[in-house]
Amino acid sequence: MNQALDSAGKGIMIQDVNRKVVFFNHACEEITRWSKEKIVGKDCGDIFQCHTSTGMCLTEKFCPGVDIFQGKFSKTSRELMITRGDGSESWIEANASAIRDAEGRVTHIVTIMEDIRERKKFADEILKSKTLSTLGTFAAELAHEIKNPLNAMNIQMLVLEREIQDTHKLSSKSKKEFLEIVSIVQKEVIRLSGFVEECLQFSRTGELNKSLVNMGEMLNEIASLLLPQAQLNGIYVEVDVMHALPKVKVDKDKMKQAILNILINGIEAMPDGGELRMGVQYSRDGILISCQDTGPGIPDEIQDKIFNLFYTTKNGGTGIGLSFAQNIVQAHGGTLQLEQTSKGSKFIIVIPVDENTY
Ligand SMILES: Nc1ncnc2c1ncn2[C@@H]1O[C@H](COP(=O)(O)OP(=O)(O)OP(=O)(O)O)[C@@H](O)[C@H]1O
Numbered sequence: 001m002n003q004a005l006d007s008a009g010k011g012i013m014i015q016d017v018n019r020k021v022v023f024f025n026h027a028c029e030e031i032t033r034w035s036k037e038k039i040v041g042k043d044c045g046d047i048f049q050c051h052t053s054t055g056m057c058l059t060e061k062f063c064p065g066v067d068i069f070q071g072k073f074s075k076t077s078r079e080l081m082i083t084r085g086d087g088s089e090s091w092i093e094a095n096a097s098a099i100r101d102a103e104g105r106v107t108h109i110v111t112i113m114e115d116i117r118e119r120k121k122f123a124d125e126i127l128k129s130k131t132l133s134t135l136g137t138f139a140a141e142l143a144h145e146i147k148n149p150l151n152a153m154n155i156q157m158l159v160l161e162r163e164i165q166d167t168h169k170l171s172s173k174s175k176k177e178f179l180e181i182v183s184i185v186q187k188e189v190i191r192l193s194g195f196v197e198e199c200l201q202f203s204r205t206g207e208l209n210k211s212l213v214n215m216g217e218m219l220n221e222i223a224s225l226l227l228p229q230a231q232l233n234g235i236y237v238e239v240d241v242m243h244a245l246p247k248v249k250v251d252k253d254k255m256k257q258a259i260l261n262i263l264i265n266g267i268e269a270m271p272d273g274g275e276l277r278m279g280v281q282y283s284r285d286g287i288l289i290s291c292q293d294t295g296p297g298i299p300d301e302i303q304d305k306i307f308n309l310f311y312t313t314k315n316g317g318t319g320i321g322l323s324f325a326q327n328i329v330q331a332h333g334g335t336l337q338l339e340q341t342s343k344g345s346k347f348i349i350v351i352p353v354d355e356n357t358y
């Protein structure tokens with residue numbers, strides 16, 4: 001029995017009522033980088049020196065599942081950041097449940113431990129990509145909203161300036177003072193207009209920070225980022241990269257976000273599993289990146305809306321993903337299009353490659 005538990009794929013830790021660890025399998029050793037010898041017999045709070053779900057270390061010694069002894073729950077599930085035996089930090093998911101004796105008293109707690117670093121990385125990347133997309137979009141919206149009133153203020157100031165100059169009711173001293181006030185306001189309006197213009201420029205092209213990138217390598221990076229989440233959803237991921245692909249000058253971070261947005265949609269479209277295929281090849285038109293899923297596809301009647309900002313059919317969706325992706329690709333002089341397929345959805349990005357980029 002012990003041997004079977006020891007070779008289980010998931011970490012299994014058992015502690016008694018005194019919080020003493022009585023069993024710590026091999027997977028636990030790998031996840032926590034603490035050896036069994038060091039841990040068994042110790043207070044389980046000693047293992048997770050820093051343990052938190054918010055990023056801040058809790059001070060008291062914490063054991064997953066202690067709430068169970070206190071009779072509050074019979075099962076608990078928490079994501080915890082731990083400091084491992086070698087001092088490095090990692091994330092685990094700890095699912096604890098009670099082991100009871102014949103009278104129903106809790107005698108031990110068994111905790112199933114899983115390394116969730118990859119899952120966390122994926123979640124962080126999505127958050128980053130969504131935040132950046134949202135920021136860019138709101139900068140554009142805000143700039144638009146401010147631009148028109150600023151123009152109106154500028155015109156009104158010009159009118160006021162002329163009125164002050166032409167009036168005979170003011171002494172030349174007062175005229176000078178009023179004109180000075182107008183001039184200050186005008187300068188500020190011009191400064192703000194310049195700032196708004198910069199904001200608009202930034203969110204349109206996002207000031208691309210280009211470097212020579214191997215898109216095949218980038219797709220593989222994206223795939224390994226998506227893999228844990230895809231596997232959880234029963235999605236098979238395939239990357240098909242053409243040989244001898246020329247490098248292309250792109251803003252790596254932005255392009256990665258654009259492709260991620262498309263692929264995340266693919267994952268979201270297949271909650272019951274499926275296939276996610278991404279590929280990159282070189283043709284006369286440039287670098288061609290395809291992202292295909294086997295989800296329900298996109299109905300004809302909404303196909304011309306999906307790239308619109310804020311268009312979403314999802315509960316809790318923002319409708320920014322594809323609009324952002326299209327903006328980024330277009331800022332590179334490329335195109336992003338939905339292609340007809342018999343099953344699922346297929347998006348194609350084409351990035352032109354000019355002669356001096358490879
Ligand atoms: N692979 C896909 N399969 C099915 N429908 C899709 C797919 N990709 C996009 N869509 C449709 O296009 C809409 C717009 O997508 P978009 O990524 O812009 O926004 P969202 O996913 O709804 O929200 P957000 O990306 O901002 O979280 C989606 O709501 C969905 O209806």
Ligand SMILES: [Mg+2]
Pocket residue numbers: 261264265320321322
């Ligand atoms: Mg989306």
